[in-house]
Structures are given as structure tokens and as C-alpha cells.
Amino acid sequence: MTGPAPDRIVDLAIGYMGAKQLFAASRVGLFRALAGGPRTVAEIAAETGVSEQLVRVLADAMNAEGLLDRAEGRYSLAPDAAEYLAGENDLGPFLTFLNEISYGHWLQFDTTVDTTTPGDLKMDEGRWATFMAGVMRYNALHAAMLARDFDFTPYRSMLDLGGLSPEFAVGALRANPSLTARFVFAPMATQGIEDALAAAGLTDRASIEPAETESAAPGGDHDLVMVNHVVHRFTAEQNEVILRNARAAAADGGTLLLLDFFLDDDARQRRIDALHAGEYFVIDGTVVYPEAQVRGWLEAAGWRVRDVLALPGSPRVLVADAV
Secondary structure: OOOOOOHHHHHHHOHHHHHHHHHHHHHHOHHHHOOOOOEOHHHHHHHHOOOHHHHHHHHHHHHHOOOEEEEOOEEEEOHHHHHHOOOOOOOHHHHHHHHHHHHHHHOOHHHHHHHOOOOOOOOOHHHHHHHHHHHHHHHHHHHHHHHHHOOOOOOOEEEEEOOOOOHHHHHHHHHOOOOEEEEEOOHHHHHHHHHHHHHHOOHHHEEEOOOOOOOOOOOOOEEEEEEEOOHHHOOHHHHHHHHHHHHHOEEEEEEEEEEEOOEOOOOOOOHHHHHHHHHHHHHHOOOOOEHHHHHHHHHHHOEEEEEEEEOOOOOEEEEEEEO
């Protein structure tokens, strides 16, 4: 055969098949059944209560994707599967959200493309619980990746402004015993922050001030300001205000961590950001903004971008200095 091959197109077109098998494998406990070591199809079936036929289908699919290894008829966990599908950092709640909320919502995407109108979530109490559990587990992954890739040790006073999850600040506090944190979050988040701090034994190193993100003006002289998963939730005008208020709370020379998904202008767009641009809009009409536009807001607010961190499996972080 001459000319280009169709592999990339076919792999992309059938990608949902692998995703659905991943969701099912997580749901039935296939990965956790392998947490103790290699097992046969029959042993996995006995552990999960799933037929041997479907265990073989799921296990082979996960082997094809590299999440399971296979040798002499026995399956075992690849290192990333052991960490994020069968261990303490199990992304199971996030996969449940994708399967039960997001996947069905994407069936409305053609209408969204044709009308520029988000889909209908049709939420009830149970679906909201699934939604929030998944979002918070995904945020916990982002927080872990940030704590791994950014050095928090030089800082002493941190403001966490308007984020969705306390896990980012908790990770920073764990990384630096000399750091204190000030949360200025929407009032509805107060209880979750209190619970997270108590569970981590960090209550005495943090304060909480409820305030609506789009209008909060915390002030202060912080050497580190975090604005996590805020930008995509607000309009351009609101983001300009938020970033000015964040700058007014920072000491000269202080550092801003602005975490979100962004559309870039590179020769090849970062895939995870582009996919979330569709996800966010079809879910509720929120926007993944172009990085160039966000940089303009930052410059106007008194921030100068000095670095960009592309966190694995997570958003990017624009690291900026207060000038």
C-alpha cells in the first residue's frame, strides 16, 4: 500500500469503544481484582461475578490499550493502572461520571454544533451526586499533578481564590510545612473546605472567607495566589475583574498559578484541552478560552507569564509574576 495509512482516523472514530470498555472494567471491579497480582480469566470472573466471556473481552481490550499486561494466560496491572485504577488514587468516580453523565450528554453534541446551544443535563439529586463525585476526583488528580510538578517550598502565604476544590491548597500545604493558606471561595464550598482541612490535619494553617468569585476582592500581600478551574466558568469581563482582584491580593514579585484548559496556537493543539472545549460547552455552555486571550487579561491585570506547566492528564498552568 502506498500513501498515508488510515490508522489514526479509524482509531479516533472507534475511540468510544475503548472508553466504554474502560468504564465497564472499572465499574465491575476488574482492576481491583488484579490488585493482588496476576490472575486468569476464570479467577477474575469469580472475583467480579462477570461471565468469563465478557471478562476476556474487557481484559483483552484493556491489554490492547496498555493498561493490563498478559503473560501465559494471566493478566496483571500496568503501573499506571495500578496507581489510578486500583489504588488510593483510583479514578473510578471520575470514570463513573464520564459513563453515566458525560457520555450520554455527548449524544446531544450534533445539536450543540448546529445550534451553539448546550445540551440538557436533566439532573436530579442522584445525577448531581455522581457529577460532583466525578468532578472532585478529577480535580484531585489535577492537584496531585500540580504538587508533583511545582515547587511550593519557597512560599509562605498562599491565597486560593475561587477554585472548585480544596485539594490544590491541601497539596501545597503538605509540600511546605511553613506555608499558610487563605481560601476565598463561594459560600457553598465552605463545608467541603473545612472537611478536607480537618481530614488532612491542616485546619490550624488555613482560614476560609466565603465570597462570590466574580466579585471577591480579598486584598492582602500574598506571595502565592492560586486560581484553579475558574477561567472557564466565567465570562471574559468577569475574568478580567477576577485577575485584577487576584493581583491586588499579591505582593510585588509574587507568583500566580492559573490552572485551566486552554486553546493554544501551537502547530499541534494539545489534545486534552481541545476535547474539554467540547465537553464544557455541551455540558453547560462554559468556555475553554484561547491562551492568547487569557495572557492578555493577565498582562492588563499586572501579571507577566513566565512559564507554562502542561500537567499529565490534567489542565495547563500559566505561571505568572506580579509586576
